[in-house]
Amino acid sequence: MTCYVAVFHFSPSVLCVSGLTCGLVPMYIGEIAPKAYRGALGTLHQLAIVAGILLSQVIGLDFVLGNEDRWPLLLGLSGAPAVLQCLLLPFCPESPRYLYIILGKEEEARKSLSRLKGPYDATPDIEEMRREKEEADKEPRVSILSLICSTVYRRQLFVALMMHLSQQLSGINAIFYYSTSIFERAGVSQPVYATIGVGVINTIFTLVSVALVDRAGRRTLTLAGLGGMCICAIAMTVGLKLLNTYSWMSYVSMAAIFLFVSFFEIGPGPIPWFIVAELFSQGPRPAAIAIAGCCNWTSNFIIAMTFPYIQAWMDSYVFILFAVLLLGFTIFIYLRVPETKGKTFEEIAAEFQKGRRTHKDINELQQLKASTDA
Numbered sequence: 413m414t415c416y417v418a419v420f421h422f423s424p425s426v427l428c429v430s431g432l433t434c435g436l437v438p439m440y441i442g443e444i445a446p447k448a449y450r451g452a453l454g455t456l457h458q459l460a461i462v463a464g465i466l467l468s469q470v471i472g473l474d475f476v477l478g479n480e481d482r483w484p485l486l487l488g489l490s491g492a493p494a495v496l497q498c499l500l501l502p503f504c505p506e507s508p509r510y511l512y513i514i515l516g517k518e519e520e521a522r523k524s525l526s527r528l529k530g531p532y533d534a535t536p537d538i539e540e541m542r543r544e545k546e547e548a549d550k551e552p553r554v555s556i557l558s559l560i561c562s563t564v565y566r567r568q569l570f571v572a573l574m575m576h577l578s579q580q581l582s583g584i585n586a587i588f589y590y591s592t593s594i595f596e597r598a599g600v601s602q603p604v605y606a607t608i609g610v611g612v613i614n615t616i617f618t619l620v621s622v623a624l625v626d627r628a629g630r631r632t633l634t635l636a637g638l639g640g641m642c643i644c645a646i647a648m649t650v651g652l653k654l655l656n657t658y659s660w661m662s663y664v665s666m667a668a669i670f671l672f673v674s675f676f677e678i679g680p681g682p683i684p685w686f687i688v689a690e691l692f693s694q695g696p697r698p699a700a701i702a703i704a705g706c707c708n709w710t711s712n713f714i715i716a717m718t719f720p721y722i723q724a725w726m727d728s729y730v731f732i733l734f735a736v737l738l739l740g741f742t743i744f745i746y747l748r749v750p751e752t753k754g755k756t757f758e759e760i761a762a763e764f765q766k767g768r769r770t771h772k773d774i775n776e777l778q779q780l781k782a783s784t785d786a
Contacts, residue, residue, distance in 0.1 A: 434685070435705040439697065442689030443507040444528055447754060451625035454686025459618045462677065464493075465588075466611035473604070512538070513545045513694045544758050547693060554696035556703060565700070568691045568764050571749055572704045575634075575684040578741035580711035582641055583734030584676045586719045587669060594669065598655065599662040606666065613670050617677035629753040630683050630690075631745065637679030638742040644672040645735035653728040684708070690752045693761045 438457050445453040472478040477486040505527040512521035518538065525534045559565055587594070591610050595603035625633060651665030684704070692700045723730045752760050 434709075435701050438686040439689045439701050440504075440507055442686050443509040444505075446529075447756060449626060450690070451630060451683075451686070451753065452622050454689075455618065455622045455625050455682040457685050458677070458682030459615070459622060462611070462614040462618050462681075466608070466615050469608050469611045508537070509541055509544070509694065512541045513548050516545075540756055540758075544694065544756070547758060547761070548695055551693060551695040554699050556699045559696050559699040559703065562696075565692070565696050568696075568761075569700060569703065572684075572688045572691055572700055573707050574741065574744055575687060575749070576704050576708040577711055578634075578638060578738075578745070579680050579684045580708055580715060581734070581737050582638070582676065582680055582741070583645060583715075583731060583738075584641075584673070584681070585712055585715045586723075586730075586734070587672060589716055590719065590723075591669070595666070597652065598665040599659070600666070610669065610673050613673050614677055617674045618682060621678050621682050624678070625683070626753060629751045630679070630687055631749055631751040631753075633679030634683050634745055634749070635679070635742060637675045637677075637681075638738050638745065640675030640678075641672050641680065642735050642738035642742065644668045644675060645731040645738060648672065649729055649731045649735070652731075687752060690755075690757065690760055691764070693757060 434457075438454055441453050441457065442450060470476065471486060471489070477483065477489075505524040506520070508521040508524040508528070511517045511524055521541065522534050522538065525537055526532075554562065554565070559569060587610065591607045592603045595606040600606045621633065628636075645668075648665055648668040651661045651668055654661045655665065688701050688704045689697060719730075722733065726733065750760070750763050755763075
């Protein structure tokens with residue numbers, strides 16, 4: 413089943429503008445993945461995206477398909493992963509958690525678990541879902557508006573949004589969107605190939621994250637990634653500033669760019685996509701993923717539209733702005749984000765509510781549940 417899931421992830425690699433796919437795939441994987449491999453399987457989503465970026469960079473070269481004669485074929489190829497997904501989607505079983513916790517269909521959940529894991533004793537997994545269902549039955553199905561207004565889930569939602577903001581406001585998209593011009597400024601004679609090199613590094617270190625995320629933990633890798641990116645942003649600024657004084661500073665700038673991308677893919681790149689599904693219980697999870705995804709793409713759009721103006725204004729110091737933001741995100745995650753590695757959804761939710769659920773919160777949950785039942 414893992415091969416089907418991996419191919420199922422490939423469609424966002426080329427059609428990553430699809431908000432539905434980028435929201436639903438991490439949630440689906442988070443629900444079907446065993447606890448011990450939830451991080452690695454969740455990181456496959458990012459691996460598919462960066463592999464698609466690399467593939468598009470290569471086939472978009474002038475002598476391949478990126479020319480006046482062949483660009484319609486290049487554009488048409490973007491539909492191939494969507495067709496492949498449609499063909500393979502029937503082989504992907506329904507989420508056992510959705511079947512049992514939401515629909516109450518235990519037998520169908522057992523069959524789904526068998527399709528995912530093969531013949532085995534599903535009793536421990538069913539028992540875990542039963543406990544989660546008991547907690548879910550006490551909670552309402554939360555809409556987007558009620559989640560935004562709720563004080564009960566405010567801490568989880570704030571953490572989820574900050575994780576996604578740390579990804580997009582890190583400056584990574586400034587590197588991706590404008591890497592060719594940055595390499596030109598650094599004195600690279602063939603900047604387009606250096607940009608493809610960034611794509612290769614991107615893919616390699618996402619594979620590293622797949623291997624490490626369930627060993628080192630989400631929090632550890634995110635902190636290491638953001639901290640490393642902060643140092644690289646400072647080095648990039650020094651390299652660009654002194655480029656005209658010392659010719660060897662072009663190598664400093666290029667090394668800083670490659671390391672910046674490497675640190676991004678170790679943690680801040682893949683982890684925000686699936687950690688939101690881990691932070692929330694079954695009731696508010698869909699609404700939380702929708703809000704976090706909207707926050708992610710909105711900040712992505714803002715950076716894409718404003719970076720040229722910020723660069724024109726700040727010149728060589730543009731990445732100091734990102735360094736300051738990265739330092740702030742690093743401090744926030746160190747202080748506020750718990751480790752979710754190896755924990756059940758029930759344990760993660762309980763950690764957020766420990767000592768924080770007041771009578772007011774309980775009353776709010778009861779009111780939300782009453783309105784949902786009505």
